[in-house]
Amino acid sequence: MKIKVVENYEEMSKEAAKILADAVKNAVNPVLGLATGSTPVGVYRELIGMYRDGEVSFKNVTTANLDEYVGLGAENPQSYVSFMKSNLFDYIDIDPSNTYIPDGKANDVQSECERYTKLLGNIPRTVQLLGLGSNGHIGFNEPGTPFARHTHIAELTQNTVSDNSRFFGSIDEVPRRAITMGIADIINAETVLLLASGKNKARAAYDMIKGEVSEECPASILQRHKNAVIILDKEAAWLL
Ligand code: F6R
Numbered sequence: 306m307k308i309k310v311v312e313n314y315e316e317m318s319k320e321a322a323k324i325l326a327d328a329v330k331n332a333v334n335p336v337l338g339l340a341t342g343s344t345p346v347g348v349y350r351e352l353i354g355m356y357r358d359g360e361v362s363f364k365n366v367t368t369a370n371l372d373e374y375v376g377l378g379a380e381n382p383q384s385y386v387s388f389m390k391s392n393l394f395d396y397i398d399i400d401p402s403n404t405y406i407p408d409g410k411a412n413d414v415q416s417e418c419e420r421y422t423k424l425l426g427n428i429p430r431t432v433q434l435l436g437l438g439s440n441g442h443i444g445f446n447e448p449g450t451p452f453a454r455h456t457h458i459a460e461l462t463q464n465t466v467s468d469n470s471r472f473f474g475s476i477d478e479v480p481r482r483a484i485t486m487g488i489a490d491i492i493n494a495e496t497v498l499l500l501a502s503g504k505n506k507a508r509a510a511y512d513m514i515k516g517e518v519s520e521e522c523p524a525s526i527l528q529r530h531k532n533a534v535i536i537l538d539k540e541a542a543w544l545l
Contacts, residue, residue: 306533308514310542314502317536318347321434321500324534325352326361328432328496336367338433338491340444341388342469344500345434349393356397363399367428371435371444371491373409374480375458383472384409407456407484414458418484422455425490433494437501437541440464441509441522445485448521454487488526496532499524501541510537511544 311317325348329335339345355361370385377384386406394404405424411417435443442448445459461469461481470476491497501510513524514535527533537545 306514306527306530306535308535308537308545310537310539310545313538314347317500317502317538318351320536321345321348321498322351322355324496324498325432325434326355329361329363329366332431334367335365336369336428336430338430338486338494339368339370339389339393340434340436341370341372341385341392342436344436344502346392348434348500352393353396363397366399367403368399368405369425369428369430369486370404370406372459372483372485373407375409375414375482375484376480378408378410383478409484414484418456418458421484421486422490425456425486425493430494432496432498433491435491435497435499435524437499437506437509437513437524438465439468439505439509441512441524443488443491443499443524443526445483446488446491446523448523450488450520450523452488452520452523452526455489456484456486459483459485488523492526492530496534497527497530498534498536499527500536502538504540504543506537506541507544510535510541514545 373385379386407421408417447462466479470479473479512522516522516525518525518528
């Protein structure tokens with residue numbers, strides 16, 4: 306793993322945006338695996354700025370998101386489809402038909418997982434962007450999830466429901482299930498770029514980097530990836 310510790314969230318966002326923009330410029334068919342949540346908001350802001358300054362175009366870029374809540378669709382502002390539109394897609398020149406997110410409103414969510422796994426096999430990701438759960442999850446692969454799993458339905462832990470309740474009116478509104486890329490899908494990316502910011506990520510960051518590779522800390526699998534880049538701000542790195 307390449308580990309870089311930077312001063313703060315802004316620096317982390319700038320460094321990560323540069324890696325993603327370089328991948329877009331250099332790959333023949335760039336495919337970006339994207340994440341939602343608080344962590345990548347700054348990265349997306351930087352990418353929008355680069356696009357507006359004419360430094361990068363997303364015309365030939367394909368994206369595949371990590372996850373979506375079961376039961377939420379585009380009409381719901383808390384869905385990850387809405388998140389991606391309002392934080393990135395609506396402000397760049399990407400073709401919406403090249404942006405993939407699991408369908409949280411599919412009638413048959415099991416078949417949707419199988420469809421998404423197949424899709425990911427056809428669009429190998431150039432870079433997979435990840436945030437880090439305070440419990441060590443990546444995507445919604447919660448502690449204990451087998452590393453060999455592909456896209457599946459995850460039951461969110463109480464810890465994750467509580468972490469994510471800040472985006473909802475109340476904790477009762479947070480969906481308890483999500484469709485998530487599995488670890489087996491995530492590590493198929495050429496480069497995996499994980500970002501973590503803030504003291505509440507410090508324990509998970511420590512376990513990911515210094516702990517043993519274990520399904521109890523899903524992010525620890527990145528120790529075995531040939532090209533994993535970890536960018537932490539000082540607060541997230543303070544236990545290292
Ligand atoms: C988001 C995702 C999650 C988040 C993680 C950190 O698509 O899959 O793994 O990256 O929960 O969330 P934030 O960035 O909100 O702290």
